[in-house]
Structure formats: C-alpha cells, structure tokens
Amino acid sequence: MALLDASGGDIFREEEVHASSLPKYLDPDSSLLSVRSVTKRYGARIGCDDISFDLWPGEVLGVVGESGSGKSTLLGCLSGQLLPDAGEVLFDTRDHGLVDTLRMSESQRRHLARTDWAFVHQNPRDGLRMGVSAGGNVGERMMATGARHYGRIREAASDWLRRVEIDVTRIDDRPRQFSGGMQQRLQIARNLVSGPRLAFMDEPTGGLDVSVQARLLDLLRGLVRDMGLSAVLVTHDLAVVRLLADRLIVMKDGRVVETGLTDQVLDDPQHGYTQLLVSSVLQV
C-alpha cells in the first residue's frame, strides 16, 4: 500500500510559531518534529497552506478548527499519508537526527510508522485488524518491531490490555466483539506497545458517548504523561484539547490563524475566528 497519495494539486505556506508564545524552558534546537511551510492543494482548493511549527518531546499540540479548515489534511501530510505540494516535515530520528520524512524512502517511512510513530484513528476499525484477536492486534505490532518470543509477546499484550482497562480474559476475543470504547482503547494499546515517541491522533474520542469519552480522555492523558509521548491531536472538540493539549494551533481555511498555550488561546482568544469557536462552545 502506498503511504503517499500523490493525487490532487496543492499548495502550502508557512505560519511561524512566535518564540514569544513558547514556554521559555523549551530549547528550539531540540524539537522532535519541525514542520516547515507545508502546503497541500486539491486542484484549486486549499487543503492546508504554508503551515510551520515545532513540537517538542513530551508536548501535545492540539490542532483545532471547524469542519473543512484543513486539520485532517495537515495530519495526513505530517504522518506520510498525503504528499504535500511543498514544505518539509523534519523528524528527530534516533540514528540520524532531524530527517525530512517527505524525502525518505517508503520503506524508511513505514519503519518509522511501526516504531517511533503511532496513528490513532477516529474510527478504531481503521487502526485495528478486525479479524485478529485483541492480543494478536497488540502482538502484531510488537512482531513488526522485531519481537519473536511468543510468551513474552503475550505477556506484553496482556499488560497493555490491563493498561487500557480491557479485561485480560478478553485477550482472545476479536475487536468486533468489543464496544466502541473498548475498540478505541485496543487501538491505543496496539499503537503504544512499541513505545513510540510521536503519536498522530485524529479525533480520538469522536463518535463515542460522553461518559465513554471522559474515561478515554482520562486514560489518554495518563498514558501520554507516563510515556512522555509527544502528540499532534486533531479535533474540533475544544474540551478534548483543554484536557490533553499543551499548546494549540487554530486553523481556518487551511491556514493557521492563532497559536499559543492552550489555556491562553481558550481563555483569551485573540483572533475573531477563535473567539467565535470558543463562544460557540460556551453557548451550547
């Protein structure tokens, strides 16, 4: 399966995150992901335009905006699922330091996707193998990173099921026998078992009812903190970023209109569009 979709036209631009909006303790030289002027067009339509930001180890960056603002396009470009028309996506690889993932070979990018990266889809069916047992779903990712010992794989799979609060007696059940919330937690276990450093999350709590969402958010928050995981989290739900994200970028029509620390952006939005987003949630 091709990881890159070269179809469609595009563009890009660049929105610098101002140094003044970053916590002072962060060292700009140590970014885990450095996104430079990423642009993607679909024919004449803008997907995302000239996006730039840095993500630091252990940081969660929320990407918010209304439907069609370009969040999924940006996430696709960052995670190698879409080919931008322009820009650079530099990732701090373990062996070679910052490398432009857009210029990697497909096999190198696949390797990253199995090891240092995770992708949590909104629909767990997109991130799970539905015909494989829960334990197999977790174990498979371990095998993709070189694990071979059956006993140890099963032990680690059991451990991860526990961590995501799935009863270990369900280890041989197929995901389709699970509720939506359990499937989502299994998808998270499958992604995190390899100890990735960067997770891409696309509406990870979307489509779940409110109490299930709250539990999942709590779980995700704990895992992100315990693992020191960095994440780019796309959502239209400001309550989700309030809980999970350290910093936000706000997108409108494919461009970044505002960026800053989460509380700062949500409590004191500067851009008219962000003010509208925030106030529309408050009115609900």
Ligand SMILES: Nc1ncnc2c1ncn2[C@@H]1O[C@H](COP(=O)(O)OP(=O)(O)OP(=O)(O)O)[C@@H](O)[C@H]1O
């Ligand atoms: N495959 C495609 N072909 C043509 N245009 C597309 C395609 N995918 C997205 N677009 C357009 O790109 C723009 C950004 O869409 P995108 O899906 O990235 O937004 P989004 O913020 O993720 O929206 P949502 O929250 O509804 O998923 C929109 O104008 C959309 O119509």
